[in-house]
Amino acid sequence: RDFNERCAQCSEVNWGLTDGGRFYCRSCHNVTERTREVVNAEFISNTRIQTISKGLRKQEKTDGGCEWYVCEGFQLVLKKQAEALETLGVCPQMKDEILCNFWRRYLQKSKQAYCNRPAGETVKALSVCDSSTDVDSEPERPSLLHLSLSESEGDLQTDCSFASSTSRVSESTSVCSGSVDGSLYLMKNQREKLRMTMPMTLSFCYMALLWLREPMTLSDLLRFVVEGHIPYLNVFQHFPEKMKLCGLDLKIFCVESWPVYEEVYNKMLELAAFLDLPRFPDITDSCFLHPDMLCMKYLMEANLPDELHNWTCRVVKKICIGEADFLTLVPGNKSTRNVKYDVLAAAVIVVVLKLLFLLDDRYEWLLSDFAEESNKNNKEGGPYFEFKKWYKVIKCSLDVEQKKLDEERAKYLWRCEKPLFYSAKKKSKVLKRRQMVVNLQNQFGKLSGSVQPAEKPKPSSFQLSWSEENTDGSCFHGHSLKGILQEKCGLLTAMNPAYWLCTVKLCTEKLCGHLAHYREVDFPQSYHFVLRLFSFLLRIQPSYIHDEVCVIEHKLFNKKLCKKSKYNTGLRK
């Protein structure tokens, strides 16, 4: 529409857009290299775009603000996030092509842009109020507000309703938000169109990462967010000056909780289906996200012997979870269970540990004593892996790291220099408050004694690292599993003959949302310890890993379970 060049092939000016965001000539189907990005800076395709790109925004507000739409805000957020990911090493393609296109497609599907009558247009009807309206009567706005606020921030509600009742209703832009369509955005019926939220920006990012098969799991991504390497909390700081946020915008863009794995993941699935995406690129065994690769990484991080990798690969192969068909995401396909790569890999390792060490709070220590004896006698060659030693080392580190993490949780700062106000009236109060907060922080900061290291720790894929150069023997990578293995019919098998199932029967996810129910007291402490370790590394509840362990076990022992014949298992109490 804005692109007025003549087609190189047919000299017509009749352009359309491909899915990839490139212009193609409708007459001769010549696809150009020009993308929308080149033509104009913003992606909202309707008459507004022209005004925006030509800088002809209505400068209605006296404070130098301009009109902006919520989706523009989100677009900015995504852009910032993609840039941050690029800094972390993700390939630039992610930002320039993949994420971009996903976003455009989303706008199109949700009818916010790229279509004939964007949903935003109806906003005007609502926000423009007749000047003949009585100042005292609030038409629908307060009730809209009451409808829209579903979360616990009831305080926002009161503030906004005050704002709406005291300000003049005749302004054409919504008095309750800096954005034009803020109030519309929060109306409940948006749900069919998959309303955009802040957590969903992370779903977008993850989806793009997955499409590109980047070596970053969802738990890595969320950890980077919490550590501040990816804009999420207070991301509105990066909005340009003229994009003023107030009122309901805060509800949309202001984040007051850490992103939750399950939520981001499920939204991603929903999103992929909503966008009608095809089958994602295959996850093969050379991909980072493949269980064989991830297991390797987690084994290293957990300071476990490299030899265990053979075992994880064996399990993966046996239950066919290394197949591309199993691992690759096919949006909308409800019959396959969707794969959480990080949780899956962790669970595989847990199962392997159970296979080899039983983890019933007895056997693993017996084996360890046995290995210790062997180690005393056998000074040549590599040491045998001793569970006890490993446990001590890991427990120590884990406790230290957990304590650090707990303190960080207590010290987490949610506010930033750019203050937010619900309405212009509140502005001076908010600014005064902010000033006081800064003063008090300075005053007590001086009394804190220690110098506050203001730098963020450098982002790292590994949270725990162990080096074989350490002479204190605290690195177990090279240790051998010989002490716990035996040879039978030419195959190495575990000395441990037994196995216990975490659960005899899996729950139905649809009924209670979980496949199993984990309670620490019901299971051996060694098992809980191992879960705790991976729970820390992945920053998710132990129960998620436990669920996955149950599923794997059921696949592994499928035949035995089906037969319901005698087996050496039992549900531990």
Place this chain on the structure above:
Amino acid sequence: SSHEHKLNFKKSKEVCLSYIQDAMLQKQWKRAAEFLTFYIESLEKDFSTQYVGPSEMIWRIGTEILCHHSHSSVKEFNSFTEQMKTLGVKRYLKVCLEHAFHLLCNGLIDEAYQNLSLAESWRFGEQTAIQDKEMKLIQAYRGLLDYYSWSKQKAILLEHGQDGFEDLSVEQEMHSCFRKAAVNLKEIIKIPGVWDLFVKCYVDLLEFYGDHNEACQVLNEYAYNSKFPANPNAHVYLYQFLKRHGESKKSLISALKILHDIVPSHELMIDFNTMLQKSKKRKKRRLGLEVIFAALDYAGWKENVKAWSCLARQVKQIVISEKHLDWIKQEWNSRKDWWPAFHFSRYLAKRNWQENESLSYEKAVVAGILLGKDCKYFKYVSHQGCKAQVKRFRTLKKFVNKHNPVYLRISG
């Protein structure tokens, strides 16, 4: 610490608060200050849905830290408190009051006075009425400081008077302080409560200016108005006042009666008993015996020679007169099971004799009469006393021997 991996604003501030509390309990002020810096931003979302909102939390915690931290100064404290005053209008006067207390504790009387005066002039719509109690307290404390000025002026005046100077300005100043103080002090003591210091000061003022009636009335109100909480000191003040003004024994006794009921172990019980013993009325003498026995029930009186001498005197007097032995019997009845071990053990006999001969003498009198000449205490002390050839012990021995049957009647 929970192994939760979720976190939201509210939860993270709760967790932060618990770290602050831990640090404060362990007197780690630097650590407490450190975590407080992270808690402070909760002011920016203070909707006071919880009972104690963040702003009050920060005020109280910050005050504690600044009081104890080695690097903090009064200047810092003042600047902090000023900010706290602006935080919550509902708390304004309370913060002012506590600020003044802090200044007083640090000896900054003038600053405290300024603060209180400033606070007194504060008006804020309906809040002024709501915070009426705090306002009254502020006025009362200002009145107290006026009294303090007054007494300083008085001291100067007396000094000058001695030197022969007449200082009109000081005198005027003094009178003006008096007026200011009197008004406020009078107001506060109208409200039921414990106002010991204020009452004392007010009475002091009244006495100086010769208004004894008013002073008496004030003290009576303070002691006897049932709306006021039971307060031993009120009775003490009244008693002291009456004594100062040479009131009759009757009124003195009546002033101490309630004190005896509330605090039987009060030090004035000696005076009380002394007065009662001398009384002509039988009832009063009977009460006297009760009073002194009750006082000696308390461990703090075990080695009080005066108390024992009172008891000894009265008991001896009863025995000699041979009247009212039943009084002793009544008092001894509830005590005969435990007083022997409590007061008259052999160990105590030895110790009392070694440490305080007079004490052992008085106690021996009582022991001899109540427990007879064969009791451990009496035997040991009198023996020692006679051995040491102290005359009164010999007299005592004879006395007890003579009146031994009395013991039998008492103990029976």
